[in-house]
Ligand code: FES
């Protein structure tokens with residue numbers, strides 16, 4: 001596994017803010033309009049301090065013209081009236097193609113249908129660090145408002161000049177500019193005709209308040225929905241280029257295994273087959289997938305395997321192998337734990353374990369690569385097109401400007417598609433064969449060679465007064481990560497610490513990162529504390545919570561689920577949990593039914609209240625929230641990656657159980673629309689609280705406290 | 720080695736050059752370029768590859784192409800007739816029953832198969848017949864809603 005460690009650095013789970021450098025620049029204007037045609041263009045230059053991850057260093061190219069890296073998005077109004085927005089973000093089911101189009105239409109005053117978006121193409125779109133961290137809505141919504149507003153003003157300016165009147169009196173609506181006095185009007189298409197007008201814009205002007213939105217804020221259906229229900233949309237794995245070959249990669253039998261013998265004579269003798277062996281990379285390309293598979297099977301190899309930690313021992317391993325001198329930046333402390341514990345009437349210490357889980361997006365990793373005159377083009381479903389481009393450039397020792405990465409709307413990712421694995425494999429084979437090559441991972445490869453959400457151990461020590469006031473809170477997370485590690489509750493004496501542990505399995509981002517693990521531990525612990533304090537768990541939380549947005553979601557969820565609920569049947573239980581992360585707030589109330597005889601556990605109903613500022617598209621948001629609840633149920637109840645000596649033991653849907661129709665409870669999503677607050681992202685936070693809510697409900701039903709995720713991989717038998 | 724076979728897909732006849740034991744899924748996607756049918760696992764576990772064979776929903780990754788010779792195959796590309804969506808497609812669109820939509824094709828085909836057999840399925844029957852179809856994005860409630868809506872539309876049309 002050493003090679004993996006060298007190659008892969010897990011995504012930092014810290015969101016640090018640093019100011020981006022400020023530069024003035026001249027745009028490669030001529031070039032821009034050559035590509036897009038004449039019209040009106042506005043570029044956003046981010047001067048504001050943006051999160052470091054959004055403005056990471058790296059050159060950008062626009063048809064090989066270097067563009068300043070401060071440009072983060074742009075908009076073009078063409079001579080035909082078509083409005084095109086450009087951003088490096090990718091669409092993976094989170095519905096940004098729709099929500100960003102709404103924002104542009106709203107601010108530019110054009111019909112929704114006239115807007116199209118070019119996303120995640122390293123040649124056509126501005127640099128972007130990646131589509132993760134729920135950053136698309138909070139960064140792109142205000143930016144596209146600003147570009148659209150500027151474009152609108154440019155169009156008004158053109159009209160004013162045309163009519164020789166002051167721009168102030170003119171009105172922009174329905175894709176035209178009108179002079180109310182003379183009743184003249186010109187369409188945007190007419191105004192853009194023959195122009196090559198561009199403007200650079202600082203990303204800091206005020207924007208239209210959400211209360212005045214007309215197209216944004218509405219539940220508009222998914223853009224291109226018809227292409228999806230007719231099967232016409234082409235995902236990466238559907239692309240077929242002329243003369244394209246199919247690639248397959250030979251995987252070692254286990255992580256860290258080394259090759260001891262190799263014979264590819266038979267494979268090489270097959271017609272149309274190319275075998276590539278380059279260091280530890282062994283792969284074949286053939287005219288069809290089945291020929292590629294046959295060739296792969298014909299390569300004879302032997303391997304030396306190495307003993308490795310099994311999943312059975314992972315938690316003690318993590319605890320034992322924590323790095324001793326944990327960095328001070330991973331530690332937050334205030335007050336005195338000693339004093340806090342001394343003041344406590346009750347004390348609870350507990351350990352929580354969280355298993356490795358897999359993303360298992362339904363579309364496995366895939367890439368199509370093509371070389372033309374030393375330049376590489378790759379289509380691949382990744383969340384980080386620009387990082388993939390840079391990786392490809394470095395792997396193949398070519399300039400970044402010779403690599404183009406294009407991301408077709410993708411069969412989901414959930415944090416699992418940051419790396420360029422399939423892209424590198426396809427590109428290597430394409431270089432060897434001189435033909436375009438497609439590589440699509442099998443489900444087993446996806447379950448084995450992708451990366452996982454890391455396992456973790458969390459230890460909590462706490463104290464509470466007789467009347468339910470928290471006095472002490474000590475929280476240690478080993479390995480799983482720092483997201484959502486800080487308690488939102490009011491505790492004067494607290495210590496929070498993250499302990500790094502060297503990677504055991506290849507690990508990386510997963511929807512919500514470690515916030516799910518940290519919320520599971522915290523909210524389960526809060527439930528246990530409420531019990532010792534003999535308080536209702538809603539009342540207990542509210543007593544220790546001054547954050548008004550958190551209180552609001554908690555109260556909304558409690559109200560919709562009818563908290564406090566009286567149990568009316570044997571095996572019934574109710575549980576509550578809340579949390580906040582990345583600028584949005586969530587509270588979940590779960591009802592479970594446990595059959596103590598059979599051990600079967602059913603989640604009957606889930607009410608989740610969610611607040612992420614001003615809602616851009618309530619329909620898309622509801623889909624994301626409900627989807628997060630259902631996906632979260634998998635990790636809560638039964639998902640776990642099992643491994644031993646570097647083998648994944650359950651790399652199939654038959655052995656790695658994911659939520660299916662029968663697992664889905666009745667779900668009510670309560671969306672709180674805060675038009676007075678900026679829109680935050682919603683892809684991740686709604687997944688955080690389902691596990692503790694269900695765990696707490698199971699305790700309510702059975703009196704059994706479950707401190708490990710997954711909670712009930714084998715049901716719940718009588719204690 | 721490959722013996723010529725003829726299969727009927729969406730009303731068209733195709734001569735297939737792939738070996739007889741090739742999964743129908745590969746033939747549809749790679750040879751006939753009908754890529755609306757998806758690969759999600761190749762193991763009969765996810766339903767992304769569902770097509771109708773002789774009107775019954777089947778996992779095309781588990782069916783050798785030779786087994787599809789005798790009966791007509793319908794894929795998602797064959798649902799739309801004269802630029803008019805099949806009611807199930809329309810219902811999925813109306814309900815917004817997708818996120819990444821990678822499961823949609825299999826969901827649609829399983830649902831069409833169900834409604835052909837049972838014009839007015841109960842909720843539990845829908846759950847039962849979609850149990851083999853995975854949606855990782857968690858769109859299940861809307862998919863059920865869409866199937867119910869489609870059943871209603873189809874009944875109103877008197878089909
Ligand atoms: S691809 Fe056939 S069932 Fe998954």
Ligand code: FES
Pocket residue numbers: 093362411412816817818819820821822823853854855856857858
């Ligand atoms: S919508 Fe993504 S898998 Fe179902």
